[in-house]
Amino acid sequence: IRSRTAEADSGHEIVIEGGRVSAIRPVAANRGTMVEVRDLFYAPPARLKFMKGERAEAGAITELVRRIAIAFPHVRFTLSGTDRSTLDLPACDTIEDRVAQILGREFVENSLRIEAMREGAELTGLASIPSFTRANSLMQYLYVNGRPVRDRALAGAIRGAYADVLPRDRHAVTALFLNVDPVFVDVNVHPAKADVRFRDPGLIRGLFVGSIRQALAQAGIRPSTSAASAMVDAFRPGGTASSYAWRPQPSPGFDPQTSFHRPMEFSEAAQAVFDETMR
Numbered sequence: 274i275r276s277r278t279a280e281a282d283s284g285h286e287i288v289i290e291g292g293r294v295s296a297i298r299p300v301a302a303n304r305g306t307m308v309e310v311r312d313l314f315y316a317p318p319a320r321l322k323f324m325k326g327e328r329a330e331a332g333a334i335t336e337l338v339r340r341i342a343i344a345f346p347h348v349r350f351t352l353s354g355t356d357r358s359t360l361d362l363p364a365c366d367t368i369e370d371r372v373a374q375i376l377g378r379e380f381v382e383n384s385l386r387i388e389a390m391r392e393g394a395e396l397t398g399l400a401s402i403p404s405f406t407r408a409n410s411l412m413q414y415l416y417v418n419g420r421p422v423r424d425r426a427l428a429g430a431i432r433g434a435y436a437d438v439l440p441r442d443r444h445a446v447t448a449l450f451l452n453v454d455p456v457f458v459d460v461n462v463h464p465a466k467a468d469v470r471f472r473d474p475g476l477i478r479g480l481f482v483g484s485i486r487q488a489l490a491q492a493g494i495r496p497s498t499s500a501a502s503a504m505v506d507a508f509r510p511g512g513t514a515s516s517y518a519w520r521p522q523p524s525p526g527f528d529p530q531t532s533f534h535r536p537m538e539f540s541e542a543a544q545a546v547f548d549e550t551m552r
Contacts, residue, residue, distance in 0.1 A: 275287075275288050275289075275308070275309040275310075275311075276288075276289075276306065276307070276308050276309075277300060277302045277306065277307045277309075278302075278305075278306045278307075279300075279302040279303060279304050279305065279306075280304065283299060284299065284300045284301060284302035285297050285298070285299060285300065286298055286299075286300040286302075305349075331354050334352070334354070335352060335360055337421075338350055338352050338360060339360070339362075339375050340414060340421035341421060342362050342371065342374075342375065343368070343371055343372060343375055343414055343416070343421075343448060344416050344419050344420075344421065344450070345419075346364070346365040346366070346367065346368055346370065346371035347364050347365070347366075348364060349361075349362060349363050349364045350362040362374050362375075368398070368399075368448070368450075369381050369399070372399060372448045375414075376412060376414075376446065376448065379405075379498065380399070380401060380405070380412075380446055381399065382498050383401055383402050383404070383405035383497045383498055384399040384400060384401050384402065384405070384446070385399065385400050385401075385402060385485075385488040385489065385492055386399060386488070387399065387400050387449060387484050387485060387488055388484075389480060389483070389484035389487075391476065391479065391480045391483075392476055393453065393454060393457075394451065394452070394453045394457075394476060394477060394480055395451070395452040395453070396449060396450070396451050396452075396480050396481065396484050397449070397450050397452075398416075398447065398448045398449035398450045399447065399448045399449070400431075400434075400445060400446075400447045400449065400485050400488065401445045401446040401447065402489075402492060402495050402497060403435065403438040403439055403445075403489065404495065404496050404497040405446065405497040406439060406443040406444060406445060406446070407443070407444050407445075407446055408442065408443065408444070409444055410428060410444040412444075412446045412447075413428060413431060413444065413445065413446065413447045414447060414448045414449070415427050415428075415447070415449055415451070416449070416450045416451065417451045417453070417458060417460075417469050418451070418452055418453065418455060418458070419450075420460065420466065420469075422466075422467055422468065422469050423467045423468070424467070424468050424469050425468070426471075426474055426477075426478065427451075427477070427481065429478075430477070430478045430481035430482055431445060431447060431449075431481060431485070432444075433478070433481075433482050434481060434482045434485035434486050434489075435485070435489075438489060449481075451477070451480075453471070453477070456472075457471060457472040457473065458470070458471050458472070459471075459472075
C-alpha cells in the first residue's frame, strides 16, 4: 500500500509492504491524497480462495467508493483500474448534488427530504416517492455516523415504512444518514463493519418508520417525473409508446367476407326451426 499526501507546497509518502511501515519521506505530488494498492492479499493466501473474478472484485471496489463518496460530498473521488473504467466524482457543495452524481438527478427530483430527530438520534437524507421504485434494494444507501452500512434491521425499517404504499416486490430508493451518540451503537458486530447493533433498536426503527411515513403523508399522491415524461412522449407525434388494439382479435377460421352475411343463430328462421324441433 502506497499513500501520498500533499499540501500546497510539499508532499509526504508512506509505504506499507508485508506489514512493514516505512518512514515518512518527502515526495513531489499533486495536492490531495492518493492511495495505491497492489497485491493486497499476497501475504495471506487463505484469503485468495474467497475472492471472485477480477471483474466482480473491481465492481465491488467501485460500489464501495461510491458509497463512501456520498458521505463526503466536499471531497473529490477518482478511481481507475485495469478494467479501463474510471470513476470521477468532483467535489460538491450539497448532499443532493453528490447523490445526483451517484444515483442520478432523476432520483433527487422524485424524492422526499427526510429531517427528523428523536431522543438524540437524528435522521436526514432523501427517500423516494412511492411511484419511483426499483426491483431490488441495491439502491438503498444507509449511513450511521458517516459510515456506510448494510444492516438488515435498518432495511427492515425502510420496508416497514413503505409497507402500505408499495407492493412486496418493489423497493424504495434511499440515501439516509443516521447520527447517533457512538456510545449507543456497536460497529464491531461484523468483520467488514457492514452491520451495526443499537442499544435501543426500537427507537431507531421508530425514527425511520415515523419520519418516512410522515414525509409520505405530507407529500400525498405524486407521480414520478419519469412516468409523466413517458406519458407525454406517448402523445407526441412519432411517440415510442406501443399501440393498443381496442378491438378483440378474430377467432381462428373467422372470415369477415362471409361471416357477417350468414344468418345469425337467433334470427327468425333459425328460431323457427328450433321451435319446431322442440315440439
